[in-house]
Amino acid sequence: MPKLIIDDIPVEVPPGTSVLEAARSVGITIPHFCYHPALAIAAACRLCAVKLLDGPVKGIQMSCSLPAQDGMVVSTTDPEALKMRSLVIEWLMLNHPHDCPVCDEGGECLLQDFTIAGGHSRRRYVGKKRTFQNQYLGEGIHHEMNRCIECYRCVRFYQEYAGGTDFGVTGSAGRVYFGRFAEGALESPFSGNLVDICPTGVFTDKTGRFRARYWDYEFAPAVCQHCSVGCNTSPQNFQRELIKIVARRNDQVNGWFICDRGRFDKEYLNGPQRPRYPEIGGAPGEYRLALEAAANRISEFCLQNGPAGLAFVGSGRLSLEGCLVLAELARVVGAPVSYFAEAAPAQGSLAAVRLLNEQNAARIHDIEKAECIALFELDLMEEGAMLSLAVRKASLAGAQVFRVGGAREGEKRQLPFRYQEVATLDEVPFEGGSKGVVICGAGGKSPELLSYLASSGARLVMLQPGPNAFGAALVSLERKGATLSDLVESGQIKAVVCFEADLPPWLLERVEVLACADWKRGGLTEKASVLLPTTTWVESNGTSINYEGRAQRFLRSRPAGLPLKGLDPKYYSSETEAVALHPPHVHRNYIPGGAEREAWRVMADLMLELGGEPVNEPLTGTWGKLRDLDPEGEGVRIYDLVSAQELS
Secondary structure, three states: OEEEEHHHHHHHHHHHHOHHHHHHHHHOOOOOOOOOOOOOOOOOOOEEEEEEOOOHHHHOEEOOEEEEOOOEEHHHHHHHHHHHHHHHHHHHHOOEEEEEEOOOOOOOOOHHHHHHHHOOOOOOOOOOOOOOOOOOOOOOOOHHHHHOOOHHHHHHHHHHHHHOOOOOEEEEEEEEEEEEOOOOOOOOOOOOOHHHHHHOEEEEEEEOOOOHHHHEEEEEEEOOOOOOOOOEEEEEEEEEEEEEEEEEEEEOOOOOOOOHHHHHHHHHHHOOOOOOOOOOEEOOOOOHHHHHHHHHHHHHHHHHHHHHEEEEOOOOOOOHHHHHHHHHHHHHHOEEEEOOOOOHHHHHHHHHHHOOOOOOOOOOOHOOOEEEEEEEOOHHHOOHHHHHHHHOOOOHOEEEEEEEEOOOOOOOOOOOOEEEEEOOOHHOOOOOOOOEEEEEEOOOOHHHHHHHHOOOOOOEEOOOOOHHHHHHHHHHHHHHEEEHHHHHHOOOOOOEEEEEEOOOOOOOOOOOEEEEOOOOOOOOHHOOOOEEOOOHHHHOEEEEOOOOEEEEEEEEOOOOOOOOOOOHHOOOOOOOOOOOOOOOOOOOOOOOOOOOOOHHHHHHHHHHHOOOOOOOOOOHHHHHHOOOOOOOOOOOOOOOOHHHHHHH
16 A cells, blocks of 8 residues: 655555545645545645655645655645645635625625635735626526535536536636526536535525524434435424434445435424414313323223224334334333334335345345345335435446336436346346346335345345334334234234324224324324324434334434524513513423424323333333444444344
8 A cells, every 4th residue: 555754744554545535544635625435536626735845746735635655745735835736725715705704604605714714815816706697596406606616516516426417517718607507496406415515605505594604503413304315414403493404424324415305305303383382172272181181081081992992103204212112112002003104104114124134134235235236116216316326426437227027106316327128027138147236115015025125145135114114113023013904804903003104094083082292293183182292313312223123223313393583472462461562572482383202202102101110211222232233333234233033
């Protein structure tokens, strides 16, 4: 491996490492704009200049495009290199507006940071600035072309990395324009990453513009809850409102990026329609009274019908902690527990968990390095969009991609890679020692079909029908859970107590809902005689297991309660006096609407009401090994926690 010296520090790096990356490995930051670890090298901005004092190359060089070599002596602080970098900053700022105080990127802008760090503070150029017309790029992204420094990050990501074709670069010399041929919404389902990848304020999140500055936000490590891929995110909250969601790097799951659904679909978290207060018979009530009412209804029902006529129902929306405590709650009452409402998704999800193991469950890098990939009867852009970028990477490297079974009904998005249509999996040439991967959706597929896919010898991606459906299936197998539709069809079940579950209308009509705990409204909450509000993933700590069996920890990023924006004026003024035009502040020791609890805590409180033992820590026994999981780490695969024998 090459050995070199950077700023008097000896460095040894793998072959192919650039001088910029070698410097980063020992904590030396070389300013840069066009360089991004996930993108190909462009060497466009010229800011990463360093001076080679000795070795095979000498003089001023661009460190991002210079491979580290034996014997190099590099200085990042040589006066000549510093002068070069300061001049680059100065010419980049010739046309850039000096509008940091009113720019939404201010405070989290790479250009702002490196301009200040480079000592540029006075504009000497007195000529007219170059200006551009901005474009409408959709409801997610605001375009401000005058701030562009022509680093080409946006177009390299959009076209080369994500496979988009409706956004590019036009122009010549000093008049280069990054945008669409004609105004219109960006078509790529990954377009929101332009916000994260732009080092200035050309692309900003339109859904959260000018709401707060970076230092105002409350944020914490989170895991996206839209599908079973489990992308890592960082939700940014201000005054109990989720303003933005940005990608968080995890090389084992989503790399640097997330899809637009995970980034922009967030209004449900702030919505006023969310249950905020407990309800008894449709009327608001106190949490303790609602809990007692739920316990009384459960006890009365069990006295009249026996506990076997009642089911405790959860779903893949619950955290692993919720799934485990739900089983304990059912055990205390003596009632069956269910994590799946209908048979079809249940049998597919459970079969996938039984079939996958440490050897055959594909990691993201297995997809990226595969030589042959089969997409089996699924809408990949709907069920796991981020995996399409991994398939694209493999395809660009020469992998053969086959689509088995054609497009799904209602499919809206095009796949960002070339593929060949085939009728059956037998037509996919996995044999010959090729690195093969089969990607399918587990929900709705029969165990026999999934076993057939597993028999191909390829590594497997079996996408689950919920963000933590893998965890729910694991607990269901461990605690002998049943499918609710089977219990109802057999006539055994007459009533349910549901926690963050979704029942189809036909099933909902056939059961009495004694109590329901959820963070969203629906048929279940409308029918429940007692409603207990729960927190969402931004207001909860928990663990989620993704499609490959990787457990990841997420943390609470804001307290529960109503967002300050749009808060009813009664919370500002006296409850006994009329609301003034400008209501006075009233100091309170509680958060308006803050009666929500994490689902597992609601279960634990209900268990106490029913005579059970207190639950202070839901992850116990085998699951206790996940208690200290690093929320900022890569997560751990769970195959050494559960044995195949336990799942049989």
